[in-house]
Amino acid sequence: MISESAIKEMVQQIVEQLATQNSGHSKETFEKTINQQINEKIGNESLSVTDKELHDITEQRLQEYYKVPDPKEKESYMALKEKTSARVGIWRTGSRYKTDTLLRFRADHAVAMDAVFSYVSEDLLKKMNLFMINTLCKNKDEYITRPDLGRKFSDESIQKIKAECIPSPEVQIYVSDGLSSTAIEANIEEILPSIMQGLKNEGIKAGTPFFVKHGRVPAMDVISETLDAKVTVVLIGERPGLATGESMSCYMAYGAKVGMPESRRTVISNIHNGGTPATEAGAHIAGLVKEMLRQKASGLDLKV
């Protein structure tokens, strides 16, 4: 009989080969091909693996992740835990974490890495009718190591923005991957229509929305100057921690100019299902834009 380690080695080899050959294929096709190859090699259908059988340990809310054995005050402890996603009540083995806790930590870290290093799906951008421009960053490594390049555009990109967008809008909204593409994929379909509807209700005209790849927050200042927008709004993926990769921020500014102080920006952070849900945030953003236009101010100068 074939040994377990030999099977593991073989599966790993096949997965690696397929990952390089079939990177454009769907998960179902990928799973099917792996299982076919395993069956061909060892003729044992019971060894087939599907994603459904693999338990995703990040699915449990951290607020409910509690490992203290025989707790005396479990109810009070759980009430405290409900207020934070911090890793409390996770218990220990000697002075070390339990294996379960360590695995959860690594899985949450992997979620954060994926959020930072993946790209927003082009299909989603098409569906949302957002054309794409890039900052001066060529890839994710450059994006991480050169924040200055994530705030600038080539002359060509500036021309594209001018060609595609309505000039001098009351409010210019755009979307950017920032430090989490996951956050954009999780929230954009809900928040963008919610903001647009909110603005429409207030009689405020929005410019042409688009997407900025490899963007840092102050890229909004260049966009504001390029289009001569009164208010500029960027929906951007925020740096993920170990609680969620889906958190998005909205930075807004009235009359944004390159080199202006950060205190002129208004920020709403923690937009995700476990924080402020996208639809609710959208309505709040539209309300703030209205106030910015009325007071001709943003950030610390805005009185709300």
Ligand code: B12
């Ligand atoms: C990373 C971060 C920082 C980094 C930013 C540098 C960087 N590039 O990574 C540092 C350590 C410098 C920082 C400092 C501060 N931060 Co900070 N920061 C964050 C964090 C964790 C993520 C933001 C992010 O990913 N943005 C998207 C990426 C793509 O943006 P970026 O272009 O790379 O970086 C820009 C923004 O991060 C921005 N920024 C960062 N913090 C703040 C705070 C405010 C009020 C503004 C307007 C802008 C701003 O500065 C960068 C350059 O323009 C958020 C947490 C969150 N949940 O949102 C808090 C957060 C945005 N920060 C906050 C605060 C309070 C501050 C400070 C005022 C703290 C202080 N007392 O000094 C300072 C001010 C920063 C400034 N630029 O003036 C608060 C804002 C609360 C609010 N709604 O007003 C947040 C929400 C954390 C929190 N929950 O309290 N921060």
